[in-house]
Amino acid sequence: MTTKPRLxxxxxxxxRPISITAVVDCxxxxxxHSVHGHLYLYDTNKAGGSTGFGTExxxxxxxxxxxxxxxxxxxxxxxxxxxxxxxxxxxxxxPERKIYPGTDVAYWIGxxxxxxxxSVPYQIKFKVGTRTDPITTTLSPxxxx
Amino acid sequence: MPQQLAVIVLVDVGNALESQTLNGNTYLFDxxxxxxxxxxxxxxxxxxxxxxxxxxxxxxxxxVLNWLPYSLGSIPPTVPRGYEAxxxxxxxxxxxxxxxxxxxxxxxxxxxxxxxxxxxxxxxGRRVKTTRRTRGRLSGQKVLDxxxxxxxNGGTEAHSYPAPVITDIYGQAVDEKxxxxxxxxxxxxxxxxxxxxxxxxxxxxxxxxxxxxxxxxRLVQQGGEPLxxxxxxxxxxxxxxxxxxxxxxxxxxxxxxxxxxxxxFS
Numbered sequence: 001m002t003t004k005p006r007l008x009x010x011x012x013x014x015x016r017p018i019s020i021t022a023v024v025d026c027x028x029x030x031x032x033h034s035v036h037g038h039l040y041l042y043d044t045n046k047a048g049g050s051t052g053f054g055t056e057x058x059x060x061x062x063x064x065x066x067x068x069x070x071x072x073x074x075x076x077x078x079x080x081x082x083x084x085x086x087x088x089x090x091x092x093x094x095p096e097r098k099i100y101p102g103t104d105v106a107y108w109i110g111x112x113x114x115x116x117x118x119s120v121p122y123q124i125k126f127k128v129g130t131r132t133d134p135i136t137t138t139l140s141p142x143x144x145x
Numbered sequence: 146m147p148q149q150l151a152v153i154v155l156v157d158v159g160n161a162l163e164s165q166t167l168n169g170n171t172y173l174f175d176x177x178x179x180x181x182x183x184x185x186x187x188x189x190x191x192x193x194x195x196x197x198x199x200x201x202x203x204x205x206x207x208x209v210l211n212w213l214p215y216s217l218g219s220i221p222p223t224v225p226r227g228y229e230a231x232x233x234x235x236x237x238x239x240x241x242x243x244x245x246x247x248x249x250x251x252x253x254x255x256x257x258x259x260x261x262x263x264x265x266x267x268x269x270g271r272r273v274k275t276t277r278r279t280r281g282r283l284s285g286q287k288v289l290d291x292x293x294x295x296x297x298n299g300g301t302e303a304h305s306y307p308a309p310v311i312t313d314i315y316g317q318a319v320d321e322k323x324x325x326x327x328x329x330x331x332x333x334x335x336x337x338x339x340x341x342x343x344x345x346x347x348x349x350x351x352x353x354x355x356x357x358x359x360x361x362x363r364l365v366q367q368g369g370e371p372l373x374x375x376x377x378x379x380x381x382x383x384x385x386x387x388x389x390x391x392x393x394x395x396x397x398x399x400x401x402x403x404x405x406x407x408x409x410f411s
Contacts, residue, residue: 015303016159016291016303017291017292017303018218019217019218019219019291021155021217021218023153023155023172023174023186025174025176025178027176028178028179040172040174040185040186042155042157042172042217043218044157044159044160044217044218046157046160046169046170047160047163053172054172054185054186054187069218069291069292071221072221073153073155073215073221073222073223074223075151075153075174075176076151076176077151077213077222098292100220100224100228100292100293101232101235101293101294102225102228102231102232102235102293103224103225103228103293105221105223105224107221107292109292
């Protein structure tokens, strides 16, 4: 009888960026010209202590050196939404717009520069549907250390 | 035309694999918030489904539910279909071009061919091993990280999890013949050609639970090769069938009952 090689889990020690995902109800946002009530924020650092999942005031727990990656999902797959800008204290993090290679789909990425940040609120500007002027968050998500 | 109701199942795959449960790691949404769905964006969504008749009481076509499973924190589903396969091809081509370049340069003094080869090998990544049990849409793909770059060493770099796959929908709502779910092939761009859908018998108002069996994939090493190992978990959700007639959900036409009365030409 042959023995099957043991499965060894990979990536356990790997440092994964903390992804912050905004889910936008585009139809609701376009109807009311606001993302208030039509935005749900999540991150992948629940185990690390982030709070406010599914709200507009997600609080992401961060440490110096953490890579943060923002992306966005539309609630309806036919609708278009993208992040136009992230307005945040540039002394803490400088998010940059990048593109998934070979596509025109963007994400924003940056590295936390400070330790023990108290609470750093920020705003996200979204491009929704065919509207040319972006819609900005009214309630603020935040980073904290 | 049936009314298409969508339920998005957003899974924090990393945490779900870590804690071996979808409870607390699954967030559900639908597009019926204005019809009365409750607990949007939580694990406790109750999807409101209006009756399949018009405002004058006459028979309308059925309500249809569609499920879309997404992975939180992975490459988003909006990248082109078959993105992993496309990236595998692109990076192979790039490696070939770099090898050609190296063949020309290697005769020159001061070129460390071994180091260059190693670098090309790193940037080309590795294809995932396929076994009979893991054959499917992940077969022969390369492992990508969350920014779309190929991962050259599955053991030391962070990778993007593939989207979760619904493999069954069952439970009270199915047993009591309120929903009739099945998996369908589709040219849809965001679900890799397959999706779960159900027609709803709206003649029996009430709240009914259903369970989704969801397959996640964990990257493991088998005999020194990376392999996506399937992990099957379940999560529950509910529908609430009500006796209200169908409502309009298209923009610029209000949220009135259907059908919208014809407007006189001005």
